[in-house]
Amino acid sequence: MSILIWPEPGREAGKARDMAGVTWLDRNEQWVILAKGVVVSWGEPPVRGKSLMVKGGQICGLCDAGQVGGSTQPGTRVVDLSHWHLVPALVDAHIHLALGRAADPTERLLRCLEAGIAAVRDGGGREPERLLEAVERLPGVLEVQGCGWALHAPGGYGGFLGRPVRDMAQFRDVLRHLEEMGAFFLKILLTGPVDFASGQVEQGPVFGRAD
Template identity: 30%
Template sequence: MRIHVGRLIDGTGAAASADQVITVENGVIRDIRDAREAKTFADPARRCLDWSRYTVLPGLVDAHCHLFMSGTADPEVRHRQLAADFEEIRQAIAGHLARAAAHGVVAVRDGGDYGGHALRYKTEEAPAIPAGMTVRAAGRAFRAQGRYGRLIGRPPLPGQSLAEAIREMTAPVDHVKIVNSGLNSLVHFGRQTAPQFTLKELRAAVAAAHARGLKVMVHCNGETPVAIAVEAGCDSVEHGFFMGEENLRRMADMGTVWVPTAVTMKAYARMLPQDAPEAATAMRNFRHQLAQIRLGRDLGVRIAVGTDAGSLGVHHGQAVGEELGILTAAGFSIEGALACAIRVGGDLLDLPGNREIRVGNPARFIAVEGPPDRLPEILSTSRRFDGSLDPQERFLR
């Protein structure tokens, strides 16, 4: 099978290529070449699909979401989801995964919930997960007693250290989520909260997780909580609002991945009453984070696309496009922003290393109708192709 595509983005950050022909045999990309050259060597007996109106790119990763929650502003729905049982939550999770898939997302990393519902869904409802979708789940996050995080996790048991809790957990988690700060204030701009764990505690916890082959994602905002997480050897800093240049430099040096989730504050600024001071503070928070992303890019920090989908106004799937738009506003090219959602996000989730569109890799990609300069808003038009499937099943919505 040959596919003539209007634009090809390979996922490495390289500029898009125009008018390419992709040859697929037995589910593998065997050749990629300019359409004019391909015509010279074309086999007239071999079918060529005309996707000249489409831009083709690898599937995307949302490296931070909460599948148990919806981005809805309906207070009744949000309140119910805060305490719903698995039977109710599983319907919401199914819808969230379907919406993510409809926006070109092929993998999500869940940041935890109070009941471990996303992890249970992954293990018990695997046949219901959209074809080609990978779900990585933390189960229930860890937090300090009496501190923020009850919605997404629990503290270690009385007398149990954080490291001991990680060593002794039996849930089949894919990674460990630790909460090491509070929330960002919508009243006092730039207010920072104390860390939940000491460097000694967090370093031991990270070592315990790594000994089990598990990566560690740490919720942290503010200079001290982020500094502790980075020095402890965490794999990714989640949010990182108001962490400052010194932490960004240290993250670049250590290879720590940053998941900024800037779309959350933009959503708050949009969803809150426009005359409310909280809306103005949310916008200031967003602009500060945008400046940090720009600085992080300049310093060489590895940035992954994560949305915190499930937060107010942050909708699963759709928010990935919004976060990509934020990265381009911070100075990334669209190809560079997409690499954050493909290469960096995929590495963070330990996805196979053959995700880019290149010769020898599996023929799995998405196509969106329109040119790259209309990304990311056209992600909602995405259709997926999987060359390993039977011909009648290769094209997935």
């Protein structure tokens, strides 16, 4: 479970930095997290006077802060963040964790967690097995959904992101490997890269209707 923590106004920035990092909650124990406020719905103000209850690694409800002792089971552990606001963790919907041979997917996953990101959608790379190995080394740390290889036209944009596909026979073969790999979604590069200054792509569609 990943939680972003905001200090109450007026607290020193140094104290905020001291609180940065990741605290691991033992899944075999029950926890209560005291908070200044808990954001339950986006766009709504934090709910005051509530504490977060966690059991088995899952958020199981809110309880009144003043009744923590009476509403929790014996042996429940308490984390005091009563000067901080709790908000849901973030999701990065476009990331490349294993892009480039120098990249360390394990280190990048840990950096995501430290930044308050609890789930990512990986947009592909030439060696997705490196990402799979990193996920296996960190089971349950982050929710990772990836496409494995991004598919592109032979000689076209995307060689650094995945595999070329020249016809349906090759597409079926690559798709079979992606299914075996456990890919969550299919990514097909239909155009060249985007020129963000002009808001246009640098190359038109590389696959036609017949493809």
